[in-house]
């Protein structure tokens with residue numbers, strides 16, 4: 001190997017140098033192969049008196065590339081990237097808490113007039129009658145047969161009695177023309193005289209007797225006028241210009 005590297009023209013020179021190399025190698029037998037590859041030392045001049053320095057050899061070929069080096073240290077943190085794309089819409093959340101009530105609104109527009117309702121029970125009871133017969137019989141109900149008003153027919157002209165169909169408070173009155181005799185009349189309720197009127201007749205004149213009262217009646221109660229006394233006290237009178245009347249009507253009906 002060495003011989004080839006120091007080859008110079010001339011075969012003699014080659015042989016000489018090879019011999020020198022062998023000699024030098026024996027003189028440095030303790031050297032390592034590494035040293036031999038790197039260092040090319042000529043033998044000492046003293047050991048070889050006939051040594052001649054050769055021409056320097058050509059530079060060697062490039063060696064095999066070395067192994068890869070270790071990884072370098074981490075670099076500095078890079079700049080913040082751009083925002084990503086907007087993700088899909090999420091699910092609907094739970095309902096919120098019910099809020100407090102709002103303020104009271106304004107009054108609405110009045111509605112239309114309603115249809116007529118069913119007829120309520122009509123509490124009506126009234127009569128007004130007059131005397132037609134001049135001959136009044138004492139101690140029996142006076143029969144007033146001149147009818148001014150008797151819409152409900154609660155007064156019976158055949159008996160002279162008012163019949164209560166609606167319990168409640170009633171008003172009764174009578175205005176009697178007195179002629180030729182005195183008058184004594186009573187207003188009866190259920191066979192009992194409740195009110196008395198007495199008028200003494202003045203000769204050659206016309207007198208009047210009257211009375212009025214409020215009475216509470218139950219269903220079925222009867223009310224009438226009747227002369228008490230005798231034939232001298234039945235001076236009730238009526239003609240085309242004088243009337244004797246009997247009137248009654250319901251003031252309040254009972255509510256219970």
Ligand SMILES: [Ca+2]
Nearest residue numbers: 199200201207
């Ligand atoms: Ca009188």
